[in-house]
Amino acid sequence: MTRQTHVMRADVRASWDRAQRRGLHPDRHLPEVGLTRDEVRTWRRDHRMASVWPVLFASLESAASEPGHVLFGGDADGHLLWVQGDAAARQVAERANLVPGARWHEAEAGTNGVGTALALGRAFQVRGTEHYLSVAAGFTCSAAPIRDPVSGAVIGVVDVTCKLRNTSPLALPLVTMAARLAEAHLRDLARQRDAEIRTRYLDRVLSRVGDHCALLSQEGRLLHAAPSGWLPAIWPAPLLEGETELPDGRRVVLERLSPGGPFSVHALPTRYSGEQAPRVSALGRNRAVLWMDGLVHELSLRHSELVVLLLANPAGTTAAMLARELYGNDGKTVTVRAELARLRRIIGYRLSSDPYRLDSRIRADFRQLEADAANGVDLRGRYPGPLLPGSKAPGVRRIRERLHHQLASAGSPGP
DSSP states (O other), X not given: OOSOOXXXXXXXHHHHHHHHHTTOOTTSOOOOBOSOHHHHHHHHHHSGGGGTHHHHHHHHHHHHTSTXXXXXXXXXXXXXXXXXXXXXXXXXXXXXXXXXXXXXXXXHHOSOHHHHHHHHTSOEEEXXXXXXXXXXXXXXXXXXXXXXXXXXXXXXXXXXXXXXXXXXXXXXXXXXXXXXXXXXXXXXXXXXXXXXXXHHHHHHHHTSOSSOEEEEOTTSBEEEEESTTSSOXXXXXXXXXXXEEOTTSOEEEEEESSXXXXXXXXXXXXXXXXXXXXXXXXXXXXXXXXXXXXXXXXXXXXHHHHHHXXXXXXXXXXXXXXXXXXXXXXXXHHHHHHHHHHHHHXXXXXXXXXXXXXXTTOEEHHHHHHHHHHTTOOOTTOOOSOBSTTOOOHHHHHHHHHHHHHXXXXXXXXX
């Protein structure tokens, strides 16, 4: 470790100390090329940095095209994903594993532009022998992390590397400016995404009856609140569907509006209590009625059938099974999944998938009647009529007939 003889800057010294504690040897180590070509292609397509790479390249193309210069774009773990620049300089860089797929995080490569900028969380330049690895001592690396403007988390890094003799005092400010432009682009994309979410979901959120409602992004940012100001700008707890309590004691219901998508928030009525479980009435009705969160919903026939079938299978069932129970052997799962998605707009988080099932706290008149009949309870005056009498769904008909036989065996008036 005699290569570095002059006095180090404090940040460089601290970085070298970290590398030494990890056991990296400056003369016997090369960063691992951990990603295959196919993986690099996939990451270039799917990683969040993909949306800002064109901005970075446009900002730094002139610098990258200078003799002896190479432009790198990487992820938050220091994997190099994009490599552009002077062909001769790239050939020299390849001998140091400065290639797509290589990981130049400090944990793997010691002090270097990409890794130390990520470690410090700010723009940083490493010149010549300040590099921990001997193979990089002939370069100057100027790098800046790129942050998500919403969460503040680092999503990637941009770096301009050149031969030591080509070092320019403008390199670090130029890279820093490019990173800020990329973050501004991400901010614009976030605004567009927020606007699209409002356009798609806000009417649905506002259509629910209630005094207070809100729309949250998938990260928990407040996109709309009615009335304004009743929720903080950032959701103050984990984003979990269901009933929860805000720090001020108010009870609310949080529901995801689409898989991986935004959330709606609705305040529960003051009179609401956890003892007032949702209930379904389907006896003597062609369309079931659902009482939930202080509201009354008359369901369509198809949704009534789905609710009955789900309640009859409390442990859960599959879309394929529901298709047979609704339509017979010709039923299609895609049709059932579409209906379940529409039903979830009403029932919300109380409808789960994989397997499909309803919240066990939902009560139903036909299930209670079945249980009482099995227990020999006197049912006189408690039977309003057959279960969804207009339904021709095979599964509903079986439940209807089973209930009829139970009532007949109990000596109660049936259909």
